[in-house]
Amino acid sequence: MAGRNHLFIPGPTNTPHSVLSAMHVPMEDHRSPIFPKLLTPVLEDLKKIFRTEKGRALIFPATGTAGWEIALTNTLSPGDKVLIYRFGQFSHLWMEMAKRLDLDVEVHEIEWGKGIPLDHLEQRLKEDTNHEIKAFLATHNETATGVTSDIAGVRKALDNANHPALLFVDGVSSIASIEFRMDDWGVDGAISGSQKGFMLPAGLAIVAFSQKAIDATETAQCKRGFLDLKDMINANDTGYTPYTPSTPMIHGLRKALDLLLEEGMDNVYARHARLAEGTRQAIKAWGLSLCAQPGWESDTVSAIVVPEDKDARDVIATAFHKYNISLGAGLTELAGKVFRIGHIGDMNDVSMLGCIAGVEMAMLDHGFDIKPGSGVAAAIEYYRSTAA
Numbered sequence: 001m002a003g004r005n006h007l008f009i010p011g012p013t014n015t016p017h018s019v020l021s022a023m024h025v026p027m028e029d030h031r032s033p034i035f036p037k038l039l040t041p042v043l044e045d046l047k048k049i050f051r052t053e054k055g056r057a058l059i060f061p062a063t064g065t066a067g068w069e070i071a072l073t074n075t076l077s078p079g080d081k082v083l084i085y086r087f088g089q090f091s092h093l094w095m096e097m098a099k100r101l102d103l104d105v106e107v108h109e110i111e112w113g114k115g116i117p118l119d120h121l122e123q124r125l126k127e128d129t130n131h132e133i134k135a136f137l138a139t140h141n142e143t144a145t146g147v148t149s150d151i152a153g154v155r156k157a158l159d160n161a162n163h164p165a166l167l168f169v170d171g172v173s174s175i176a177s178i179e180f181r182m183d184d185w186g187v188d189g190a191i192s193g194s195q196k197g198f199m200l201p202a203g204l205a206i207v208a209f210s211q212k213a214i215d216a217t218e219t220a221q222c223k224r225g226f227l228d229l230k231d232m233i234n235a236n237d238t239g240y241t242p243y244t245p246s247t248p249m250i251h252g253l254r255k256a257l258d259l260l261l262e263e264g265m266d267n268v269y270a271r272h273a274r275l276a277e278g279t280r281q282a283i284k285a286w287g288l289s290l291c292a293q294p295g296w297e298s299d300t301v302s303a304i305v306v307p308e309d310k311d312a313r314d315v316i317a318t319a320f321h322k323y324n325i326s327l328g329a330g331l332t333e334l335a336g337k338v339f340r341i342g343h344i345g346d347m348n349d350v351s352m353l354g355c356i357a358g359v360e361m362a363m364l365d366h367g368f369d370i371k372p373g374s375g376v377a378a379a380i381e382y383y384r385s386t387a388a
């Protein structure tokens with residue numbers, strides 16, 4: 001089909017042309033005397049995205065899933081208790097990984113559509129007077145349901161309970177797009193990947209750790225090999241990596257960081273919030289609702305619930321085959337019940353309007369009871385009235 005297939009999935013996201021061009025480089029010697037001139041400033045600038053001065057930012061040739069494993073295995077020992085709330089496929093997978101790593105996982109089930117319940121968390125931490133809970137695993141933005149939790153509130157709960165647990169945050173679909181403040185929120189491990197807010201292909205786990213987490217590596221007994229944090233830190237200290245890095249990805253990351261920092265992180269957050277709100281206005285005009293309950297809506301992904309007599313997979317298939325746009329599917333228990341629109345990464349008003357129009361056409365094709373043009377009109381009105 002002519003024209004570009006636009007990704008409106010919540011990752012991988014569309015890679016800007018300038019980032020693609022920056023990656024189009026000959027292979028180079030990663031042990032050359034000039035390699036540190038590329039790597040070291042990238043790692044320094046990454047800290048500005050995580051909003052940390054005290055922490056350490058690192059990249060591993062892996063994905064966000066490896067970021068979970070890096071955090072757990074480098075700081076904990078088998079049998080250590082970790083606390084997690086399960087409210088979507090990604091918090092589920094993180095919980096499963098912790099179990100596989102022989103951690104003692106305390107999981108609390110939360111209705112899909114909500115996030116971390118701060119009152120419950122504080123209460124549970126206060127009950128843990130012996131401080132058996134060694135880490136709290138927080139999924140900042142649950143990509144499966146389009147739910148954002150309050151990490152500043154999580155920090156407050158830990159502080160109110162005077163609890164020393166490590167705070168690990170999955171920011172795979174929030175960091176570099178939704179407000180994230182590692183130092184202010186006392187985050188000990190922040191986990192992301194290259195293919196979402198960073199607008200790159202998949203292939204890098206992008207993480208940051210506090211000194212407290214790095215100190216925990218001294219006593220942590222979980223087995224680790226490739227993903228050893230100290231090996232990476234020691235090599236990075238000399239300007240290099242412990243094994244062969246993907247140099248084109250580092251060039252791409254350099255360019256992506258330039259774009260994000262040039263726009264300014266507060267503006268990046270504001271852009272995502274605006275694009276998300278325009279999408280939500282369209283959803284409202286269609287008479288449809290989000291999987292996220294009021295107050296939990298994500299600014300990077302909207303999971304839209306279809307009427308019971310419809311199958312969201314039909315909308316996704318028609319949008320792809322007939323209109324050349326990619327939408328996110330409902331995962332596991334949400335399969336067929338929701339489709340997801342990613343409003344994350346290299347997007348603007350007009351790209352979102354293209355998506356909203358495509359979704360509207362696909363829904364009309366499947367007999368949805370919506371007024372033609374209603375979602376587009378609502379989004380246009382919102383974007384026009386709030387444009388800079």
Ligand SMILES: Cc1ncc(COP(=O)(O)O)c(C=O)c1O
Nearest residue numbers: 063064065090141143172173193
């Ligand atoms: C919130 C969240 N956590 C973790 C992951 C896993 O990341 P990856 O697929 O890069 O391993 C994803 C992927 O979509 C995600 O959205």
